[in-house]
Amino acid sequence: MMPSGDRSAESGEGLNRPAENASLLEVENLRVTFGGTAAVRGISLKVEKGETHCLVGESGCGKSVTSLAVMGLLARGGKREAERLAFAGTDIRNYGEREMSRLRGDRMAMIFQEPMTSLNPAYTVGSQMTEVLRRHRGTPRAQAVDRAAELLGRVGITAPGLRLGQYPHQLSGGLRQRVMIAMALMCDPELLIADEPTTALDVTVQAQILRLLAGIQKELGLGILLITHDLGVVARIADRVSVMYAGEVVESGPTAELFGDPQHPYTRGLLTCIPVPGKVKRDEPLGSIPGIVPRIPPGYVGCAFRDRCPHAHAECSGEIPRRAAGPGHEVLCTLPAGWPEGRMGRQAA
Amino acid sequence: MSGAPAIEVRGLRRVFHVRQGLFAPPRQVVAVDDVSFAVPAGSVLGVVGESGCGKSTLARMILGLLPPSAGEVLVDGRRLSEMDRRARARLIQPVFQDPFSSLNPRRRVRDIVAMPLVAQGSISRAEIARRVEESLSRVGLSTEQGTRFPSQLSGGQRQRVAIARALVLRPRIVVCDEPTSALDVSVQAQILNLLAELRRELGLTYLFISHNLAVVEHVASEVAVMYLGRIVETNESEALFAEPRHPYTRALLASVLTPEPGLGVPDVGLGDTMPDPANIPGGCRFHPRCPLAFERCPVEAPRTTPNGAGFVECHLAETA
Numbered sequence: 001m002m003p004s005g006d007r008s009a010e011s012g013e014g015l016n017r018p019a020e021n022a023s024l025l026e027v028e029n030l031r032v033t034f035g036g037t038a039a040v041r042g043i044s045l046k047v048e049k050g051e052t053h054c055l056v057g058e059s060g061c062g063k064s065v066t067s068l069a070v071m072g073l074l075a076r077g078g079k080r081e082a083e084r085l086a087f088a089g090t091d092i093r094n095y096g097e098r099e100m101s102r103l104r105g106d107r108m109a110m111i112f113q114e115p116m117t118s119l120n121p122a123y124t125v126g127s128q129m130t131e132v133l134r135r136h137r138g139t140p141r142a143q144a145v146d147r148a149a150e151l152l153g154r155v156g157i158t159a160p161g162l163r164l165g166q167y168p169h170q171l172s173g174g175l176r177q178r179v180m181i182a183m184a185l186m187c188d189p190e191l192l193i194a195d196e197p198t199t200a201l202d203v204t205v206q207a208q209i210l211r212l213l214a215g216i217q218k219e220l221g222l223g224i225l226l227i228t229h230d231l232g233v234v235a236r237i238a239d240r241v242s243v244m245y246a247g248e249v250v251e252s253g254p255t256a257e258l259f260g261d262p263q264h265p266y267t268r269g270l271l272t273c274i275p276v277p278g279k280v281k282r283d284e285p286l287g288s289i290p291g292i293v294p295r296i297p298p299g300y301v302g303c304a305f306r307d308r309c310p311h312a313h314a315e316c317s318g319e320i321p322r323r324a325a326g327p328g329h330e331v332l333c334t335l336p337a338g339w340p341e342g343r344m345g346r347q348a349a
Numbered sequence: 350m351s352g353a354p355a356i357e358v359r360g361l362r363r364v365f366h367v368r369q370g371l372f373a374p375p376r377q378v379v380a381v382d383d384v385s386f387a388v389p390a391g392s393v394l395g396v397v398g399e400s401g402c403g404k405s406t407l408a409r410m411i412l413g414l415l416p417p418s419a420g421e422v423l424v425d426g427r428r429l430s431e432m433d434r435r436a437r438a439r440l441i442q443p444v445f446q447d448p449f450s451s452l453n454p455r456r457r458v459r460d461i462v463a464m465p466l467v468a469q470g471s472i473s474r475a476e477i478a479r480r481v482e483e484s485l486s487r488v489g490l491s492t493e494q495g496t497r498f499p500s501q502l503s504g505g506q507r508q509r510v511a512i513a514r515a516l517v518l519r520p521r522i523v524v525c526d527e528p529t530s531a532l533d534v535s536v537q538a539q540i541l542n543l544l545a546e547l548r549r550e551l552g553l554t555y556l557f558i559s560h561n562l563a564v565v566e567h568v569a570s571e572v573a574v575m576y577l578g579r580i581v582e583t584n585e586s587e588a589l590f591a592e593p594r595h596p597y598t599r600a601l602l603a604s605v606l607t608p609e610p611g612l613g614v615p616d617v618g619l620g621d622t623m624p625d626p627a628n629i630p631g632g633c634r635f636h637p638r639c640p641l642a643f644e645r646c647p648v649e650a651p652r653t654t655p656n657g658a659g660f661v662e663c664h665l666a667e668t669a
Contacts, residue, residue: 058533059504172623173400202399203560203604210606210614229533232606236614255610273538275567276607277590282567283545288538292503 022089024049024191024223025070029083032062032069038298039065039078041247047191052217052224054234054255057244058270060293063227066244067193070225071110072100088190106136109184113196116176119168125179126164132186144186151182155212174205181212188220195227210237231274235259240328243267246296246304253329263331263339265309303333311335353426354387355522355554356394356411356441360420361385363406367627378627380406382578383420388571390521393548393555395569395586397562397601401626403578404558408526411556413437425521435469442515446527448507452499459485459495462514469518484517488543505536512543516551524556529564541568562605566590571659574598577624577634583659594661596639633664641665 025047032040040062047053055063069080072095085093087108092100104110112118120128129151130144139147145164152160155178168176177197184192194213198206214237217224228234234241235255242252243264251264262268272287280286291308302317303309309316315334325331361384366375380403388394396404409415411422413429422429424441432440442465445451452461459481466477485495488509499507508528515523525544529537545568548555559565565572566586573583574597582595593599600617618640630637636646645664654666 058535174623203562204399204600204617204619207604207606207614207617208619211616214614230606231534231608235608235610236606236612238610259608259610270534271608273534274608275538275541275563277563277566277602277605280567282570282586283549285542285545286538286567288542289535290539292505292536 022086023047024051024088025225026084026086027066027070027082028085030066030069030085031081032065032074033079033298034075034077036298038296038300039247040069041296041300043242043244043247043249045242045249045252047223047225049190049223050217050221051239052214052226052237053240053242054238055225055227055242055244056229056231056234058229058293061244062247063244064195067110067195067225067227071104071108071193072097073104102136105132105184105189106187107189108191108193109187109189111177111180111184111192111194111197114200116168116173118180119176121168123167124164125166125168125171129164129179129183129186132183136187147186148182151185152179154185154216155179155182156208157182173201174209177201177205177209178212181209181216185216185220189222191223191225192217193225193227196229197226198233199228199230206233213237231270243270246293248304248332250305250333251325251329251331253326257326257329261326261329263325263329263335263337264305264333265311265335266305311339353423355390355392355425356388356556357423357426358387358407358411358420359385359423361407361410361417361422362419363403363410363415364418376627379578379629380626381410381417382629384575384578384580385420386573386580386583388554388556390554391552392570393557393568395565395572396556396558396575397560397565397572398575399560399624401577401624402575403626404575405526407575408443408524408556408558412441412443412524414443438465438468438520439518440520441522441524442518442520444508444511444515444523444525444528447531448499448504448511449531451511452507454499456498457495458490458497458499458502458510461499461510462495462517465514465518480517481513484513487516487547488513503536504532505539508532508536508540509543512540512547516547519551520553522554522556524558526558527560528557530559530561537564544568562601563607573659574601577626577629579634579662581635581663582656582661584656584661585658588657589659594656594666595635595663596641596665597635600638600640633662 023046028044029042030040031042043066045053055066057063068074074080082093126145126148129148133139133144133147148164149160152163157163157178198209201209238255241255241258242249245266251267262271269287269289275286289308294304294307296304303320306312306316320332320334322330322332325337361381363381365378365380367378368375398404410417462481462484463477466472466480490509529540532540547553557568569586572586572589573580576597582598593602600619603615603617619638622637632647632649633651636642651662651664652667653660653662
């Protein structure tokens with residue numbers, strides 16, 4: 001058992017001394033299985049301080065399971081294995097529930113998609129927000145209330161005093177998500193994990209919330225791991241992107257590099273699926289990816305995308321090499337660099 | 350085929366009475382407030398707006414699922430209120446957002462698709478079987494898939510079932526209420542392509558409701574922007590996207606996050622006041638959020654000013 005995650009004690013850990021310039025979050029070869037289903041099949045990623053890393057993919061690709069595995073919140077029956085899982089240089093693979101819950105909400109905070117289900121309907125906003133601080137830091141109530149009011153103001157909520165006394169159902173969706181963000185910030189976290197934080201919101205509110213997150217990140221130097229299905233959101237706020245398909249990261253790289261020169265047929269396919277005002281003429285078909293996401297049995301070998309890929313060939317059923325595709329840009333595909341555009345994504349559904 | 354618009358709506362209004370507590374007096378929620386428009390046959394009217402703007406209430410009234418409090422709906426030149434249910438079903442059909450809850454989980458796909466035909470009461474079993482088959486193949490589903498239950502299909506396949514059911518009576522008009530919002534982007538593209546293909550082949554008219562402006566821009570020939578129960582701007586699609594006049598339309602357009610890195614997240618310029626349909630502001634209903642509001646806006650409701658093929662409701666457009 002590791003020593004506890006108490007901040008002062010941590011630097012003194014012998015075997016686990018955090019490196020000076022360690023990444024905020026390092027995940028290497030993470031695998032998650034639920035019974036006979038492989039949900040995450042060996043993914044690696046890093047989140048640096050002050051950086052937004054987006055994990056993007058369609059439903060069922062394992063992106064949420066990845067974030068839950070990192071936080072030690074897997075549902076019963078979920079098994080996690082990893083070669084490395086380190087937070088600020090400290091290995092947290094063997095942390096028990098007590099040590100993890102000391103990290104969560106404190107140095108590692110979370111925001112989920114639907115704030116209505118993650119806020120307790122029976123308690124006021126104020127009591128839920130102050131609980132975090134009182135529990136992790138033992139802060140006196142009055143001081144915790146001041147901090148909560150200050151943070152509500154910072155996330156753009158007018159009349160924070162009034163909001164603290166209200167229950168979640170009395171707030172709009174956008175306000176609830178702001179409350180969630182403020183709550184996540186109560187203990188000055190270093191890492192924020194946000195799972196589809198704006199998916200349930202109207203577009204205008206989505207833009208406001210994302211602006212807010214970006215502003216707070218700049219101000220506080222937070223590292224953010226953002227899980228989303230929306231490539232528009234990714235393009236606008238990510239520093240780095242990992243594209244997930246069927247439990248694997250099939251392509252990753254700096255945002256401008258990845259969007260400028262997407263290499264994996266799946267990434268390219270996804271990009272042609274999105275209607276962009278002024279790009280595709282009305283009534284001209286959008287690009288689409290035929291077929292559906294397959295179920296991957298354990299022990300599966302080869303590219304999971306090959307049945308839907310118009311460029312699949314014999315090699316795709318063997319081991320797939322991860323090759324460099326540019327500065328910091330990697331792709332899990334047998335196709336050579338600069339393979340031609342071809343007909344990818346212009347086929348009818 | 351008559352020359353009448355496929356859908357015409359005149360002074361449509363719907364009021365809900367909502368009780369907020371056991372003893373509190375019911376409050377009035379005006380979900381749709383004096384809305385009028387016409388959709389020419391063969392075109393696609395996109396209706397956009399945020400949640401709570403009344404777009405789904407509007408769709409339900411046009412489908413005849415909800416009686417209007419005032420005003421009337423004409424479909425193919427005939428009053429909807431004077432049509433019987435069977436005639437209405439042959440003319441206009443819905444496709445809803447969530448293919449997980451809009452299909453009966455205990456019935457097989459082919460029985461779900463057959464339902465509108467069976468409800469007509471006058472069609473032979475052989476004819477029903479033939480038309481179900483035809484409808485399934487039109488949306489790209491196999492006979493074998495017709496024997497399955499909805500739970501055995503993916504989200505995209507379920508939405509195809511919903512479309513097959515809508516088309517089986519060969520209607521002229523389909524009302525699509527957020528048809529792709531519950532789907533992944535790759536599946537959304539498949540369904541949008543299918544809807545476009547069907548419209549061309551069958552000469553359908555769509556009322557297409559969505560919160561996603563990029564999707565609406567892709568499918569609609571005309572667009573109506575709704576805000577708190579009213580259409581605040583409408584125009585031909587190209588004109589509306591090229592030259593939005595209402596500040597709300599502009600804010601909506603600014604909020605679209607296209608996959609273009611380096612542009613950052615736009616400042617949409619709206620405050621954090623949220624629209625509340627139970628408490629519609631006086632004057633222009635958009636004024637508490639409007640970045641361009643001036644002294645007239647909270648006092649006086651703007652008039653409808655013609656603009657291109659459509660209109661706009663904004664004091665700034667009146668003076669311009």
